[in-house]
Structures are given as C-alpha cells and as structure tokens.
Amino acid sequence: MQIKRYVAWNVQDALKKVKAELGPDAVILNARKLPWPGFLKHFIRERAEVVAALDGRSTLDGRSALDGRPVPDGRLAPDERRMRAREPEPGPDKPGPSGADDPVTRELKEIKAAIAQLAVNTKAAWVDPEYDGIYRRLLDQDVDQDIALSLINAAKDEFETSAHPKMLEKVIALGIKKMIPVSVQDSPGGGGCRRIALIGPTGVGKTTTLAKLAARFALVDHKRVAFVTADTYRVAAVEQLRTYAEILGVPLDVVHTPSEMRAAVERYRDFDLVFIDTSGRSPKDRVRLSELRAFVDAAKPDETHIVLSLATRSGDLLDAINSFGIISFDRIIFTKLDETSCYGGILNVTARAGKPVSYVTTGQDVPDDIEIADAEKLASLIIGDVS
Ligand SMILES: Nc1nc2c(ncn2[C@@H]2O[C@H](COP(=O)(O)OP(=O)(O)O)[C@@H](O)[C@H]2O)c(=O)[nH]1
Ligand SMILES: [Mg+2]
Numbered sequence: 001m002q003i004k005r006y007v008a009w010n011v012q013d014a015l016k017k018v019k020a021e022l023g024p025d026a027v028i029l030n031a032r033k034l035p036w037p038g039f040l041k042h043f044i045r046e047r048a049e050v051v052a053a054l055d056g057r058s059t060l061d062g063r064s065a066l067d068g069r070p071v072p073d074g075r076l077a078p079d080e081r082r083m084r085a086r087e088p089e090p091g092p093d094k095p096g097p098s099g100a101d102d103p104v105t106r107e108l109k110e111i112k113a114a115i116a117q118l119a120v121n122t123k124a125a126w127v128d129p130e131y132d133g134i135y136r137r138l139l140d141q142d143v144d145q146d147i148a149l150s151l152i153n154a155a156k157d158e159f160e161t162s163a164h165p166k167m168l169e170k171v172i173a174l175g176i177k178k179m180i181p182v183s184v185q186d187s188p189g190g191g192g193c194r195r196i197a198l199i200g201p202t203g204v205g206k207t208t209t210l211a212k213l214a215a216r217f218a219l220v221d222h223k224r225v226a227f228v229t230a231d232t233y234r235v236a237a238v239e240q241l242r243t244y245a246e247i248l249g250v251p252l253d254v255v256h257t258p259s260e261m262r263a264a265v266e267r268y269r270d271f272d273l274v275f276i277d278t279s280g281r282s283p284k285d286r287v288r289l290s291e292l293r294a295f296v297d298a299a300k301p302d303e304t305h306i307v308l309s310l311a312t313r314s315g316d317l318l319d320a321i322n323s324f325g326i327i328s329f330d331r332i333i334f335t336k337l338d339e340t341s342c343y344g345g346i347l348n349v350t351a352r353a354g355k356p357v358s359y360v361t362t363g364q365d366v367p368d369d370i371e372i373a374d375a376e377k378l379a380s381l382i383i384g385d386v387s
Helices: 011-022 038-042 078-084 103-121 129-140 145-158 165-179 206-220 235-248 258-267 286-299 314-326 344-353 375-383
Strands: 002-008 027-034 047-054 194-199 225-229 252-254 273-277 303-309 331-335 357-361 370-372
Touching: 002 011, 011 027, 011 047, 027 103, 129 145, 129 165, 129 375, 145 165, 145 344, 165 344, 165 375, 194 206, 194 286, 206 225, 206 235, 206 273, 206 331, 206 357, 206 370, 225 235, 225 258, 235 252, 258 273, 258 286, 286 314, 303 314, 303 344, 303 357, 314 344, 331 344, 344 375, 357 375
Parallel strands: 194 273, 194 303, 225 252, 225 273, 303 331, 331 357
Antiparallel strands: 002 047, 027 047, 357 370
C-alpha cells in the first residue's frame, strides 16, 4: 500500500495531483484546509491537503510504486494484474452485498487512516532544489520550519518559471520584512503624560533598556521624565535604577503594592513620560505573573513592551510570549542582538504574538546601544544582505 500527502492551493488541485499520480483507484483518506500558523494566516492564503492511499504495488502508468520502473504485465502479481484490469476482487475479503466491510477490511481501513495521520503529523518537508539553499539558511537561523516553508511557497507563487537565486532571496527578504511589523511612538507629543511599562523574564535587560530610553528622551528631546519601579524583589535592582535616575537627574518612586503604583503614576501626571520598571518573572511562575499583572493594571500604561533577549532559545521565547500573554503587552523589544548570530526568533515571535517590534538593543552601553526597530534591517539579519 502506498500512502501520499498532496498539498495544493485548493482541494480540487490536490485531487488532480492524486489522480495524475495514483490513478482513479486511489482512496482518499483525508482532505482538509490547511491554515498557516499564527500571524501568517493574514498574509498567505490557505492551502488544502489531501492524503490518499493506493492498494497494491502498481500505479496508474504501470510503474512500480517502489522503484518507478515499468512493470510488464506478465511479471505482475495476481492482485496487481487484477488491479490493472480493474477486476473485482474474489474471495472472503470482498465487501458483502450490503456494502458493509467485514472486520478484516475495517481493521485495514483503520490502520490506513492511522498511518495517514502519522504521515500528516510528521514534520518532513520537501523543498524544490532551487529553494533548498535558502530554506536551509532560514532553518540555520532558527526560523520555524512552517514559517520557512510559507516564505518559500509565497516566493514560488511570484515566479512562473525558475528564478535566479538572487531574485529568490530578494522576494524572501521582502516576505520576512512584511512579517515583522514595527511600531514606535518615537516622540510622544500632543500633550499629556505617556506611561511606558516594560515587562519580561529575568535578566533580559528591562532596567538597562528603560535607562537607555529615558536618557534619550530626557537628554536629547528634553522631555520631563520620571521612573517608577515595582522591582523590589532584589535590592540591587532598585539601586541600579536609582543610579540611572541620579545620573539623569530624574525622580524615582519605588512602589510595593498596586495601590502605591496607582498613586505614583498619578503623582507624575504633569510629566511627559513615566517609565515603569517591573520585576523579571519566570514564564513558568503563574502566581508571580498574576502579581505582575496587578501592578501593570494599576499603572494603566499607554504602552506595555515585553522585553525578550535574543540570546534565549527560540522555544523559550515562544513560552515567554504565551505566559506573559496574561498581561496585555502591545509591543516587543528584542535585546542582546550583539550576543547571538541567530535571529530567526524575531520572526517566530512576531508571527506568534502578532505584535509589532518597537526597539532592539545591541549592547550594554547606556544610552547608546538601542535602535528603533527597522523591519528591513531585521530581515537582513535573518536572510543576510540581498542587495
Ligand atoms: N550584551 C548585552 N547585554 C545587555 C543588553 N541589554 C542589557 N544587557 C545586560 O544584561 C544584564 C541584565 O540587564 P538588566 O537591565 O538588569 O535586566 P533585567 O533584569 O531585565 O532588568 C546586564 O548586565 C545588562 O548590562 C544588550 O543589548 N546586550
Ligand atoms: Mg531590572
């Protein structure tokens, strides 16, 4: 028995492929629409998947399903000859007049379906040879396999015939750029106080990033800036922010409860910007994440940025996105770009979270090592220079 999975832009096309390859005797085991994961579904239309099986060892054109060589009629096993001649199958395995399957046939069908499901669940991917190099490069950058395949498929759609590798790279770079939304409220204006909270796992660079931002707004844009920190978990954390506050000459409030947070942000309502620092939380610590949410809710921030270090495994980044989802963050800051040469996490995270990137940080120096996120630059980190 041969079982194959066919993916096309719609079920009809997938069925045509089945018919062309396996012939009219193929049994359709499963047909479904195949949505792209997460954020991708907004960019790329759905595909369809059909899983089909063919009993016996010969295919439509008389080739062996195993090695593809033509098989002369005379050398066929009796069941293959019958299949080629479309003979009805004799013996006890034949369905009864009622059309109901006997137990053996039923069991066989169940096994077929199970194998088909296994084939669907197995993440084996086949990519056209001309795309193979670029596909490997995406995987080497830790880009999720489904995202890499979707980029390749979208690029394929752009070309009717094979394209020059440089062109492929350009189209894929464009696809990556489209998938990384960026957004930053660069110069808060229009009056009123803007509250900006940073949340995220421990040690990712929240306090350092807050200091970089505050320095930029206070020293370059001459905005009135204040700090409020709820990170009383470590004494050193308060001292770290106090040092930055003193250097910048801006006030700092330390709050221990959500109601103190409410009072502190209210106190600075006449300032241009209030930067809110929070304690790092393990994505696995649900209780502390709920405490953090209470502080963030009390602060009523205009922007909540989740801070993620790119020096973290891609799977852990996605765990963080899921766990911190209980606090409704609206931007992403990627830190420690200088500590890695693997940037696929940016794409995996934005595809999963569907939130824009605001800033990236590139070192420990305050205030210099921070940049406003630029989708083209981020795409070129992932795919390399394609100009
Ligand atoms: N290499 C590098 N280190 C960074 C960056 N941002 C922060 N750090 C360092 O990461 C460590 C933890 O930073 P901190 O701001 O205290 O993290 P927090 O616990 O999230 O507040 C410090 O040693 C920072 O200097 C960055 O972009 N690159
Ligand atoms: Mg901190």
